[in-house]
Amino acid sequence: MEASPNDRLHFGKMGFGCHHYRRRCQIRAPCCNEVFDCRHCHNESTSTLRNIYDRHDLVRQDVKQVICSVCDTEQPAAQLCSNCGVNMGEYFCDICKFYDDDTEKGQFHCDDCGICRVGGRENFFHCKKCGSCYAISLRNNHRCVENSMRHHCPICYEYLFDSLKDTNVMKCGHTMHQECYQEMLKRDKFCCPICSRSVIDMSKTWQRLDEEIEATAMPSDYRDKKVWILCNDCNDTTEVYFHIIGQKCGHCRSYNTRAISPPVLPQ
Structure with a gap:
């Protein structure tokens, strides 16, 4: 037949x-x-x-x-x-x-991206500033970073824009592969590799550090020393008392900070 x-x-x-x-x-x-x-x-x-x-x-x-x-x-x-x-x-x-x-x-062609994507057109929107398609759940719910997908994954260095792997948009707006993001968390790395902002809620960790600092007195020679810090989470600079465990941002209360001056004694 x-x-x-x-x-x-x-x-x-x-x-x-x-x-x-x-x-x-x-x-x-x-x-x-x-x-x-x-x-x-x-x-x-x-x-x-x-x-x-x-x-x-x-x-x-x-x-x-x-x-x-x-x-x-x-x-x-x-x-x-x-x-x-x-x-x-x-x-x-x-x-x-x-x-x-x-x-x-669920393949579809995005005219703004200029390429085909998968997952169903109804499940995605194109963010003009970020320059890529994102899941509908991120509409008005993400920090825009210009051309955030048009760079290499900071972990594996594969180009993200047309990668076949799932990507993750972090709180800071930067992007990386989902599997690289999960591997980073497994290794107790909780800061964006690009801008160093915290990528998850760290409030419980900051509370534990508060308790450790409260229970750990500094030697008398260092007790009154101060240091200027830059907060990676809010980008604020603050002068705080130096402590070997960490320095707390005076603005957002984060310990994701770094010293920008050596400890100095008050005049």
């Missing part, structure tokens, strides 16, 4: 592709004229040590030619194969030249 046009259209769905995407085509990279399953496969290939002097990333919008995985026909990028008629990607973006058969990801 001859296959119906609809059967031919969806033939091979989820049966081709790579570990990044399930799709029924490969791409020819215009930068090196080689064929890869996707741009990430290309970038990983050029990142290997043997190619260190030829390392380069593929610009997704520059892809012009694709090869159908079903009939092996090379052709200009389009959703349907010009030879066998198969749908080379259930989701297709003509701007990004992006193909993906797994539509459960």
Whole structure:
């Protein structure tokens, strides 16, 4: 029995592709004229040590030619194969030249970002100042940092804007990979690697430090010494009494501070 046009259209769905995407085509990279399953496969290939002097990333919008995985026909990028008629990607973006058969990801193209994202358009908004799409829960609920996603993760140094990994927006507005953020907390690092502000509620920790300082008297030679501090949490400068355990901000009561002058005795 001859296959119906609809059967031919969806033939091979989820049966081709790579570990990044399930799709029924490969791409020819215009930068090196080689064929890869996707741009990430290309970038990983050029990142290997043997190619260190030829390392380069593929610009997704520059892809012009694709090869159908079903009939092996090379052709200009389009959703349907010009030879066998198969749908080379259930989701297709003509701007990004992006193909993906797994539509459960909720792919959508953001015109402001200029790239495709996943997770469902209804679940995201584009923050003009931050320059990226954020979850709806962060609308009017985050500190804006200009182009906050257009930099490298401060932990693993992968570029965040088009990373495939989940990202986390910290209280200070800076961003990093979610998995890097969790690993940072596991190692008892609670300050933003970029601006040094506290990334979680530290009030209970500050209370414990209050109690430790109250119970730990300084030697008489240091008891009346003062030091100027800069608070990483509120950016205020304060002159406070020096203590070996820590110096408390006189404005926001945080111990996330650093000395900006040596301890001095009062005149």
